[in-house]
Amino acid sequence: MKILITGGAGYIGTHTCVELLNGGYEIVVVDNYSNSKPESLDRVREITNKDFPVYAVDILDRKALTSVFTENEIDAVIHFAGLKAVGESVSFPLRYYYNNVTGTLILCDVMREFAVSKIVFSSSATVYGMQECVPFHEDLPLQATNPYGRTKLMIEEILHDIYQSNHNWSIALLRYFNPIGAHHSGLIGEDPNGIPNNLVPYISQVAVGKRDKLHVFGNDYPTHDGTGVRDYIHVSDLAAGHVKALEKVLQTEGIEAYNLGTSIGYSVMEVIQAFEENSGRAIPYEIKNRRLGDIAVSFADSQKAEKELGWTAKKGLDDMCRDAWRWQEKNPNGYEEKEQLLNKN
Ligand code: NAD
Ligand code: UD1
Numbered sequence: 001m002k003i004l005i006t007g008g009a010g011y012i013g014t015h016t017c018v019e020l021l022n023g024g025y026e027i028v029v030v031d032n033y034s035n036s037k038p039e040s041l042d043r044v045r046e047i048t049n050k051d052f053p054v055y056a057v058d059i060l061d062r063k064a065l066t067s068v069f070t071e072n073e074i075d076a077v078i079h080f081a082g083l084k085a086v087g088e089s090v091s092f093p094l095r096y097y098y099n100n101v102t103g104t105l106i107l108c109d110v111m112r113e114f115a116v117s118k119i120v121f122s123s124s125a126t127v128y129g130m131q132e133c134v135p136f137h138e139d140l141p142l143q144a145t146n147p148y149g150r151t152k153l154m155i156e157e158i159l160h161d162i163y164q165s166n167h168n169w170s171i172a173l174l175r176y177f178n179p180i181g182a183h184h185s186g187l188i189g190e191d192p193n194g195i196p197n198n199l200v201p202y203i204s205q206v207a208v209g210k211r212d213k214l215h216v217f218g219n220d221y222p223t224h225d226g227t228g229v230r231d232y233i234h235v236s237d238l239a240a241g242h243v244k245a246l247e248k249v250l251q252t253e254g255i256e257a258y259n260l261g262t263s264i265g266y267s268v269m270e271v272i273q274a275f276e277e278n279s280g281r282a283i284p285y286e287i288k289n290r291r292l293g294d295i296a297v298s299f300a301d302s303q304k305a306e307k308e309l310g311w312t313a314k315k316g317l318d319d320m321c322r323d324a325w326r327w328q329e330k331n332p333n334g335y336e337e338k339e340q341l342l343n344k345n
Contacts, residue, residue, distance in 0.1 A: 007080030089148035177261030182327035189327030191334030218290035227268035231299035261300025
């Protein structure tokens with residue numbers, strides 16, 4: 001069984017490659033390295049002791065993508081390739097719509113040409129937008145509050161239309177909550193460019209001494225300690241969810257959305273405390289104003305994934321913080337290019 005992984009060199013992609021290889025799948029990776037480095041895939045080889053083809057291809061390049069399908073008999077696709085920074089999407093909406101939406105259109109059209117009709121898509125809890133009540137379940141009306149979120153919403157709708165036009169397609173829309181942590185080996189993890197936007201990558205950089213202190217965005221939310229509450233999920237649990245979703249699309253036809261979360265919400269202060277306990281490092285912080293566009297509370301109702309995919313998250317907040325810290329401590333500068341490391345030694 002050969003699975004094409006678009007965006008496989010990225011944070012969630014690498015962890016999913018590990019789960020797939022360990023599960024006996026053959027994989028083919030396509031990535032343009034716009035937000036990753038080839039080194040991450042060398043680490044996947046190191047963890048799994050398995051090799052696989054990698055194409056430095058942009059999914060917008062239809063000709064190059066077609067060659068990948070010609071050279072490999074692909075059975076299904078897991079589609080991670082996309083840009084994901086909310087703030088950047090507000091400043092550069094065209095870049096986001098072009099890369100994420102047009103990229104997916106090209107991918108799906110090449111799949112159609114090669115009669116590949118099984119796809120697992122990286123959606124996001126961002127498609128729930130501003131909701132009144134938690135937990136979020138899959139049937140809530142969807143809305144997005146920024147261009148990034150709208151690309152996810154549009155792609156979900158496009159995939160629904162594709163299924164309506166041809167019931168041979170089998171599609172899983174995976175709505176991730178807040179993926180954090182890293183593989184327990186400390187060899188792969190999240191490697192943000194520049195100043196991290198997300199909480200745990202920022203905390204990790206404070207812990208390792210790259211940043212002075214964390215800015216806590218708001219302590220006046222209607223939550224138990226006033227700080228925002230989120231459903232953090234270990235990236236390896238999330239990766240395992242992709243294998244379950246893949247099994248499902250390989251066996252059936254249809255289109256379904258699944259929340260991938262733990263169904264537990266933790267506040268920013270609780271995450272800081274857990275990180276301090278698991279790293280042994282103090283995390284200085286300062287309370288700032290709320291971040292525009294943030295909601296007070298978000299956590300998943302994950303029962304559908306449990307019932308229909310046989311998947312639940314197994315790791316807790318301590319595992320997530322311990323593994324995030326192991327990765328950060330072992331790789332203070334993320335994936336360094338091999339030449340950079342050689343120059344240092
Ligand atoms: P990432 O940036 O680490 O990985 C995405 C990968 O896709 C990168 O390696 C990048 O180089 C590649 N890529 C981007 N555009 C491409 C293109 N046109 N052609 C080929 N490769 C391309 O991000 P991630 O955190 O691993 O996220 C993976 C997916 O999950 C994304 O679609 C993201 O929107 C979605 N998602 C992520 C989160 C999160 O918190 N990390 C939450 C919800 C949804
Ligand atoms: C953000 C994105 C969301 C995306 C998700 C991916 C925004 C508005 N939303 O969600 O679309 O799907 O990342 O994981 O960017 N916080 C701080 N200080 C920081 C960073 C964050 O206090 O430096 C707080 C936030 O206010 C929030 C919590 O930590 O309460 C989590 O923030 P973050 O990790 O950025 O995730 P989301 O806001 O849930």
